[in-house]
Amino acid sequence: MSKRVPQLLVAMVALFGLLAIGLALRPDHRGSSTEASGAPNGPNSTSVTTLSPTEKAVNASRDFLDRYVEGDGRVRRDPDGDTVSEGQAYAMLLAVAIGDDTRFGLVWNWARTNMLATNGSLSWHWVNGAIVDRNAATDADIDAARALLLAADRFSVPAYRVDGLSLESALLQQEVVQPSSGPVVVAGPWATALPYTINPSYLSPVAFDLFAEASSDGRWTQVRTAGTALLSTVTDGGRSLPPDWAVVDGNGTPTPSTAPGGAAMAYSYDAFRTIPRLAEACDAPSRELAAALWAPASRAIDSRAATANLDGSAQTSGDNPLFLIAAAASARAAGQTTKVDSLLDQAEQTDDRSPSYYLSAWVALARVLIDTQLLGGCALSPVSSTVTGEAQTTNSPISVSSSPAPISTPPHKFNSGISTPTPLKETS
Numbered sequence: 001m002s003k004r005v006p007q008l009l010v011a012m013v014a015l016f017g018l019l020a021i022g023l024a025l026r027p028d029h030r031g032s033s034t035e036a037s038g039a040p041n042g043p044n045s046t047s048v049t050t051l052s053p054t055e056k057a058v059n060a061s062r063d064f065l066d067r068y069v070e071g072d073g074r075v076r077r078d079p080d081g082d083t084v085s086e087g088q089a090y091a092m093l094l095a096v097a098i099g100d101d102t103r104f105g106l107v108w109n110w111a112r113t114n115m116l117a118t119n120g121s122l123s124w125h126w127v128n129g130a131i132v133d134r135n136a137a138t139d140a141d142i143d144a145a146r147a148l149l150l151a152a153d154r155f156s157v158p159a160y161r162v163d164g165l166s167l168e169s170a171l172l173q174q175e176v177v178q179p180s181s182g183p184v185v186v187a188g189p190w191a192t193a194l195p196y197t198i199n200p201s202y203l204s205p206v207a208f209d210l211f212a213e214a215s216s217d218g219r220w221t222q223v224r225t226a227g228t229a230l231l232s233t234v235t236d237g238g239r240s241l242p243p244d245w246a247v248v249d250g251n252g253t254p255t256p257s258t259a260p261g262g263a264a265m266a267y268s269y270d271a272f273r274t275i276p277r278l279a280e281a282c283d284a285p286s287r288e289l290a291a292a293l294w295a296p297a298s299r300a301i302d303s304r305a306a307t308a309n310l311d312g313s314a315q316t317s318g319d320n321p322l323f324l325i326a327a328a329a330s331a332r333a334a335g336q337t338t339k340v341d342s343l344l345d346q347a348e349q350t351d352d353r354s355p356s357y358y359l360s361a362w363v364a365l366a367r368v369l370i371d372t373q374l375l376g377g378c379a380l381s382p383v384s385s386t387v388t389g390e391a392q393t394t395n396s397p398i399s400v401s402s403s404p405a406p407i408s409t410p411p412h413k414f415n416s417g418i419s420t421p422t423p424l425k426e427t428s
Helices: 004-025 053-068 085-097 101-114 138-154 158-174 205-215 219-234 271-279 284-292 294-302 321-334 337-353 357-371
Strands: 123-127 130-136 196-198 245-248 254-257 305-308 314-317
Touching: 053 085, 053 337, 053 357, 085 101, 085 123, 085 138, 085 357, 101 138, 101 158, 130 138, 138 158, 138 205, 158 205, 158 219, 205 219, 205 271, 219 254, 219 271, 219 284, 271 284, 271 321, 271 357, 284 294, 284 321, 294 305, 294 321, 321 337, 321 357, 337 357
Parallel strands: none
Antiparallel strands: 123 130, 196 245, 245 254, 305 314
16 A cells, blocks of 8 residues: 555545534624524533624624615615615614714715605605605604614714704604594504504604603603503503504504505514514513513414414414514513523524525614613613513513503613505515
8 A cells, every 4th residue: 555545544634623623613604602503502512602692783783784785875675676764774773783883874864865855754765766655654763763863972973863853853743643542653644544554563662762851852751651552452461462553543442454555464574573672661561561472472483474363373384583583572571581592593593594684684673672772772671570580481461551660761872645655564
């Protein structure tokens, strides 16, 4: 036998050994631990890279901004390359959360230049250089105004505060109605006639508290209180899931409904967002409602639903990774802390395999909203013994008082003639 053969074998063994070590040490590009990616975590295994929740939130935010924000600040929505006001607002929230003042300025400047209407709201849909639908999507106005007010303090740009208060004022004038139960945020200026059309996932308690603080207008506190009471009613105190859409009568009573464009009544691509917004809230009733939704939110995952009925059973089949985000938020509020990270990691891994503008945005937003206080929420603050506790797996339905007491002051200052539109929300 040639002497070169054993030498070659030795070299090959050494090479494969080095490759194996390199693969073992290579972290996931977003820093998921080996446990989160499904590797065993026993006495003979080692978690090679374990990032903190804040590090994961920052990485996910950067991934979204790098992937979907164009050089001029426009947020490109896949697969069509169009832009919606929601996307601009998402990018603004993520940019201010991670302190990216340059990108924040680009995104807001593009939205203000290309989407801001004369009525003070953001037109919702831009395609190939022009606005194709001037209707406002209320959630985009809420999220953009919230981001601007936070950015004014964090980046020391007073003009952002002026812009944020202008958006907040337009919201109050054009997208809030007054049934007898209290002021309610509707789906847009087009939805202000009875019965009022609402999208439950637009209701953002933390944003409403920030608006009340920034504008010194107590009506926003009333909006938050009435909104949480409305969500408690429409979900039967957390026994059923929130619908994508609902209508509200003159007494303020909500009823789940089909979408404006006729899509079936469902817990689906809009409604899942309701739970992260509740879970980050700083008032106990909102957080307790998020906790009570743990049981139906879990059923929607277990049923392998792409869209779900309001009891959590499958309406259409297929695993919806957005439902993992909602369940993670509810788990956070319910004290199911060991479940939060694994649920978010599963959603993120799905986006890694098949990138999606919408899923990528909400992986990042969920990590920021429920795993950090980078946007001024209170998801990490204790609620009460009735909500927290790792042993608690389900929650009794809760009732919402008319005068909820805040848990704590939210850290907002960063010391730590329109026609009814087609459905305003796209999905992934």
